[in-house]
Amino acid sequence: MDFRYLPMTEQDKQEMLDTIGVNSTDELFSDIPEKVRLKQPLSLKQPKSEHDLKKELVQMANKNYNVKEYTSFLGAGVYDHFIPSVVDHVISRSEFYTAYTPYQPEISQGELQAIFEFQTMISELTGMPVANSSMYDGGTSLAEAVNLSAGHTRKKKVLVSKAIHPESQAVIETYGRGPNLEIIYIDHVNGRTDLEQLASELDEDTASVVIQYPNFFGQIEPLAEIREILDQQAKTMFIVSSNPLSLGYLTPPGKFGADIVVGDTQVFGIPAQFGGPHCGYFATTEKLMRKIPGRLVGQTTDENGIRGFVLTLQAREQHIRRDKATSNICSNQALNALASSVAMSSIGKHGLKKMAELNMQKARYAKQKFVEAGFEVISNSSFFNEFVVKLPVPVKAANDKLLEKGFIGGYDLATYYPELEGHMLVAVTEIRTKEEIDAFVKELGDIHE
Amino acid sequence: MSNQDFPLIFERSKEGRVSFNLPEIDVPEIDLEAELTETYVRQEAPELPEVSELDIIRHYTGLSNRNYGVDSGFYPLGSCTMKYNPKINEDVARLDGFSHIHPYQDPKTVQGALEMMFDLQEALKEITGMAGVSLQSAAGAHGEWTGLMMIRAFHEANGDFHRTKVIVPDSAHGTNPASATVAGFEAVTVKSNENGLVDLEDLRRVVGEDTAALMLTNPNTLGLFETEILEMAEIVHNAGGKLYYDGANLNAIMGYARPGDMGFDVVHLNLHKTFTGPHGGGGPGSGPVGVSAELEPYLPKPVIVKENDFYNFEYDRPQSIGRVKPYYGNFGINLRAYTYIRTMGGEGLKKVSEYAVLNANYMMRKLEKAYDLPYTQHCKHEFVLSGRRQKKLGVRTLDIAKRLLDFDYHPPTIYFPLNVEEALMIEPTETESKETLDGFIDTMLQIAEEAENNPEIVQEAPHHTIVKRMDETTAARKPILRYYKS
Numbered sequence: 001m002d003f004r005y006l007p008m009t010e011q012d013k014q015e016m017l018d019t020i021g022v023n024s025t026d027e028l029f030s031d032i033p034e035k036v037r038l039k040q041p042l043s044l045k046q047p048k049s050e051h052d053l054k055k056e057l058v059q060m061a062n063k064n065y066n067v068k069e070y071t072s073f074l075g076a077g078v079y080d081h082f083i084p085s086v087v088d089h090v091i092s093r094s095e096f097y098t099a100y101t102p103y104q105p106e107i108s109q110g111e112l113q114a115i116f117e118f119q120t121m122i123s124e125l126t127g128m129p130v131a132n133s134s135m136y137d138g139g140t141s142l143a144e145a146v147n148l149s150a151g152h153t154r155k156k157k158v159l160v161s162k163a164i165h166p167e168s169q170a171v172i173e174t175y176g177r178g179p180n181l182e183i184i185y186i187d188h189v190n191g192r193t194d195l196e197q198l199a200s201e202l203d204e205d206t207a208s209v210v211i212q213y214p215n216f217f218g219q220i221e222p223l224a225e226i227r228e229i230l231d232q233q234a235k236t237m238f239i240v241s242s243n244p245l246s247l248g249y250l251t252p253p254g255k256f257g258a259d260i261v262v263g264d265t266q267v268f269g270i271p272a273q274f275g276g277p278h279c280g281y282f283a284t285t286e287k288l289m290r291k292i293p294g295r296l297v298g299q300t301t302d303e304n305g306i307r308g309f310v311l312t313l314q315a316r317e318q319h320i321r322r323d324k325a326t327s328n329i330c331s332n333q334a335l336n337a338l339a340s341s342v343a344m345s346s347i348g349k350h351g352l353k354k355m356a357e358l359n360m361q362k363a364r365y366a367k368q369k370f371v372e373a374g375f376e377v378i379s380n381s382s383f384f385n386e387f388v389v390k391l392p393v394p395v396k397a398a399n400d401k402l403l404e405k406g407f408i409g410g411y412d413l414a415t416y417y418p419e420l421e422g423h424m425l426v427a428v429t430e431i432r433t434k435e436e437i438d439a440f441v442k443e444l445g446d447i448h449e
Numbered sequence: 450m451s452n453q454d455f456p457l458i459f460e461r462s463k464e465g466r467v468s469f470n471l472p473e474i475d476v477p478e479i480d481l482e483a484e485l486t487e488t489y490v491r492q493e494a495p496e497l498p499e500v501s502e503l504d505i506i507r508h509y510t511g512l513s514n515r516n517y518g519v520d521s522g523f524y525p526l527g528s529c530t531m532k533y534n535p536k537i538n539e540d541v542a543r544l545d546g547f548s549h550i551h552p553y554q555d556p557k558t559v560q561g562a563l564e565m566m567f568d569l570q571e572a573l574k575e576i577t578g579m580a581g582v583s584l585q586s587a588a589g590a591h592g593e594w595t596g597l598m599m600i601r602a603f604h605e606a607n608g609d610f611h612r613t614k615v616i617v618p619d620s621a622h623g624t625n626p627a628s629a630t631v632a633g634f635e636a637v638t639v640k641s642n643e644n645g646l647v648d649l650e651d652l653r654r655v656v657g658e659d660t661a662a663l664m665l666t667n668p669n670t671l672g673l674f675e676t677e678i679l680e681m682a683e684i685v686h687n688a689g690g691k692l693y694y695d696g697a698n699l700n701a702i703m704g705y706a707r708p709g710d711m712g713f714d715v716v717h718l719n720l721h722k723t724f725t726g727p728h729g730g731g732g733p734g735s736g737p738v739g740v741s742a743e744l745e746p747y748l749p750k751p752v753i754v755k756e757n758d759f760y761n762f763e764y765d766r767p768q769s770i771g772r773v774k775p776y777y778g779n780f781g782i783n784l785r786a787y788t789y790i791r792t793m794g795g796e797g798l799k800k801v802s803e804y805a806v807l808n809a810n811y812m813m814r815k816l817e818k819a820y821d822l823p824y825t826q827h828c829k830h831e832f833v834l835s836g837r838r839q840k841k842l843g844v845r846t847l848d849i850a851k852r853l854l855d856f857d858y859h860p861p862t863i864y865f866p867l868n869v870e871e872a873l874m875i876e877p878t879e880t881e882s883k884e885t886l887d888g889f890i891d892t893m894l895q896i897a898e899e900a901e902n903n904p905e906i907v908q909e910a911p912h913h914t915i916v917k918r919m920d921e922t923t924a925a926r927k928p929i930l931r932y933y934k935s
Contacts, residue, residue: 001794001796001797003793003797003800005532005533005535005792005793005879006797006800006801006804006879006880007880007882008879008883012882012883015883016807016808016810016811017807019811019814019815020807020810020814020827021814022827025803025806027827028806028807028810028827028829029705029806030827031674031676032674032676032702032705032706033676033678033679035679036678036679036706036707036710036711037706038704038706038707038710041704041799042575042576042703042704042795042798042799043575043795044572044576044790044794044795045568045572045794046794047791047792047793047794047796047797048791048794050537053537053788054537054540054541056791057541057544057788057791058544058546059561060546060561060564060565061544061545061546061547061561062546063546063561063564064546064547064550064558064559064560064561064562065550065554065558065559066545066546066548066549066550067549067550067551068545068549069545074551074553074554076553077775078551078552078553078776080549080551082472084468084469084502086502086505086506088543089506090505090506090509090510090513093510093513094518094520094521094534095516095518095520095521096512096513096516096518096729096730097518097539097727097728097729097730098518098519098520098534098727098728099516099517099518099519099728099729100524100526100529100531100728100730100731100859101728101730101731102516102730102731104517104850104854104860105916106851106854106911106914106915106916106917106918106919107516107517107854107859107914108515108516108517108730109515109516109915110511110512110514110515111516111731113457113512113515114509114512114730116457116930116931116932117457117458117459117932119930120457120459120931120932121495121497123930123931124495124496124497129931130930130931131930131931133731134732136587136588136591136732136774137587137774137775138775139772139774139775140587140591140773140774140775147631165775167772167775167776170771170775171771171773171774173771173772174598174749177598177601177633177770178594178598178631178632178633179633180633220489222486222489223489224488247491247495248491248494248495249481249490249491250489250490251488251489251491251492252491252495271548271549272549272550272551272552273542273547273548273550273780273781274547274550274551274559274562274776274777274780274781275552275775275776275777275778275780276552276587276733276774276776276777276778276779276780276781277587277732277733277735277779277780279733289928289930295731296928296930297930298924298925298928298929299929299930300919300920300921300923300924300929301919301920301923302916302917302918302919302920303917303918303920304453304916305451306451306453306454306916306917307451307454307455308916308919309919310919310921312921312924312925312928312930313925313928314925315925317623318590318623318624318626318627319622319623319865320623321623321627322623322626322627323626323627323629323630323635323636324630325623325627325630327627327631328590328591328593328594328624328628328630328631329590329591330588330589330590330623330624331587331588331589331590331721331731331732331733331734332731332732333729333731333732333733334729334730334731334732335727335729335730335731335732335733336729336732336733338509338730341458342505342509344497345458345468345497345498345505345508346468346469346502346505347469347497348466348467348468348469348497348498348499348500349462349496349497349498349499350467350494350499351467351497352497353491353494354471355471357481358471358472358474360481361479361481362474362476364479364484365476381484381485382484382486382489396555399555403555403558408551408554408558411553430471430472431472433472433475434475434476
């Protein structure tokens with residue numbers, strides 16, 4: 001069979017073998033010991049033509065219920081927001097997507113500048129002076145922040161709110177096993193971090209406190225009060241994970257003296273795509289600039305004084321520092337950071353506030369509808385675009401019924417919080433309409449009755 | 450900003466411009482400020498750009514024109530496997546049924562996605578010869594750390610808490626020792642011998658009761674196959690350690706040999722290298738991890754299973770190291786790799802390695818006349834030249850790299866691996882034609898000649914790029930990491 005990605009002809013092959021001075025390509029593999037040589041062909045599915053394969057994969061895709069055909073109220077860390085058409089047009093430019101990490105600045109100014117702009121936008125949103133070029137995702141970015149805090153303070157104890165994303169909790173645990181961290185969970189009370197427990201657990205051995213804002217239940221954690229508690233331990237670091245869209249409306253964590261702010265920019269121009277790739281961000285103080293994980297782009301000039309950009313402060317990184325590096329991370333999520341930059345540019349300074357407000361307005365309307373329909377809603381007024389509804393039936397049963405009506409229902413909180421059996425986390429973004437919200441509440445109400 | 454500078458998106462901004470029409474509000478509006486304490490209502494808007502849609506398109510099109518990808522030209526960046534990124538992959542990844550599905554949907558609503566993941570796990574098991582695969586790791590370095598955490602869990606489950614050291618060859622990628630540290634180990638170096646291979650005597654010396662693992666890529670970063678791999682496996686296994694395979698260089702051996710058959714216990718793969726997920730300017734990538742049967746219980750959870758033709762997540766894995774990432778890995782990249790594997794099949798993948806190795810050997814033999822070749826045996830998918838001959842003429846490897854820019858080539862990897870002076874690490878990949886290779890070879894020979902007869906032209910390169918060499922020292926000494934409105 002011919003393969004369209006392989007340009008080698010028989011004539012090329014012969015000429016090249018002659019140049020090398022061997023009779024066959026097999027001779028080039030003669031250094032592989034006989035014992036480990038694969039004797040049989042790889043047993044994989046037969047190659048397919050472009051047309052046939054595309055047909056098969058379209059059929060495979062069609063087996064999935066997607067959130068463009070179904071009306072989704074599912075969030076819990078991954079959201080269905082409007083993506084402007086410009087985003088995909090920009091990231092489809094192959095000078096971006098087929099490039100490597102910009103090691104050669106003379107021919108990589110496009111990528112480098114795009115990252116510099118991304119760093120600026122993240123810095124603006126979070127209220128932190130320094131942001132890196134991106135991380136794998138919000139969860140791993142948070143885990144890196146926790147490990148950085150332990151390394152920086154030389155302390156092992158970390159206080160983690162139970163109201164942060166449960167899968168981020170799990171990732172923090174795995175990452176924390178490397179440096180042997182002691183992770184202590186702070187419970188949630190009515191959907192928010194228990195500040196009394198936080199105050200009582202905080203001591204001089206505490207490396208950092210980890211809070212999500214808005215938290216996993218959608219609630220806006222009182223960062224000002226948490227800051228006051230933290231002030232009793234000057235060395236303990238304040239790590240905040242934050243949905244960057246919410247920061248269009250909410251006071252940024254930087255204003256509350258956060259040491260590290262992380263999160264995921266999936267909300268800006270990145271489709272859910274079954275959980276990845278998304279795009280983590282990592283922002284911090286100037287004091288920690290030389291300890292930050294991942295790539296950083298800095299502004300400089302060339303020999304002629306023309307402004308340009310380069311990867312900088314690389315002495316932190318694995319390819320220079322090897323086992324003494326601040327992190328092992330080598331890649332970033334450049335293409336997704338680009339998508340988010342384009343989306344943020346498109347939404348713009350004033351659009352961002354409006355978009356955040358639309359999420360809040362629609363979520364409040366939905367909450368009101370649930371209250372009117374007789375549901376218990378566990379959420380005070382201080383929330384962003386998610387809230388918790390108590391159902392009389394298990395969430396899975398409700399979601400099965402909703403699916404028949406064309407809805408992808410909310411998140412089943414019992415998955416990670418056994419005490420929240422029958423509690424659904426409902427997300428309402430700017431693209432949900434009044435009609436959709438009304439119909440969703442009505443369908444759930446019918447199950448209620 | 451001087452008039453020669455390319456403007457930042459912020460410098461194109463003008464108050465009042467928009468490029469995004471939000472949906473109109475269709476619910477009764479309430480006073481949001483009354484809902485929140487004032488402390489939490491943002492007072493100053495973040496300085497995002499205010500631009501029109503055309504401004505955005507012109508800006509980013511301009512930036513793309515100031516960037517260089519595989520689609521722009523030859524990119525022989527050693528160790529990075531910059532092969533062609535097929536277009537069907539991009540189309541498939543954008544299908545609504547793949548791109549607009551939520552990770553928390555009921556498995557019965559995402560059977561197509563789970564089927565793809567299961568099939569990909571199976572394919573990667575076959576290609577690597579491993580018993581189990583997890584798709585959760587987001588990139589190569591992430592996969593390394595995941596693998597080491599599994600090795601650590603394995604040792605600890607055996608009550609073996611004193612295996613604190615991970616052995617890494619002096620030619621290894623920087624991520625190897627860095628991952629070892631992040632996983633809580635101490636990295637120990639094993640030397641290479643005069644043939645560029647791991648020195649078995651030195652390996653015997655450093656291996657011991659405290660050895661957790663040896664990390665190795667085979668072929669190694671010099672592009673050479675570690676011929677004594679079975680002896681190495683025996684040395685490490687006899688000491689109770691595990692063997693870790695860095696899959697960065699898998700493009701050399703598909704269909705010819707498998708890490709599992711060489712005695713490796715853990716393998717990670719860079720799907721963005723060998724399996725054509727695009728590099729994206731630095732990511733996203735994907736770094737699945739394969740393990741032997743012995744280590745399978747420690748895989749990150751969930752793994753994808755198939756029971757009675759139903760695909761599902763398996764969470765009940767008590768010995769699992771847990772999660773290394775939220776959700777299930779970089780699905781979009783895994784899907785591209787899957788599309789590629791299905792395009793090529795076993796037969797095609799073997800040809801990939803055959804031609805990747807043929808291309809590399811051809812270039813090596815053509816270039817060894819003008820550049821020093823420290824290790825002369827057949828190479829695999831890449832080879833490493835030394836610019837020490839040119840250095841004596843005052844032309845450094847960095848200069849050679851910069852001179853290549855004048856001819857519209859992306860330069861090879863330079864100054865790596867560390868055990869070769871003035872290294873130039875060249876990986877052509879199998880998707881490049883003989884004409885392309887010949888063009889690059891001619892240019893390299895011309896530069897070698899320039900180094901002898903006209904060194905200034907190389908030392909002062911590049912001459913034709915939009916910017917010249919950058920002041921990296923000032924960038925690091927006085928970091929400017931963001932834009933401020935003046």
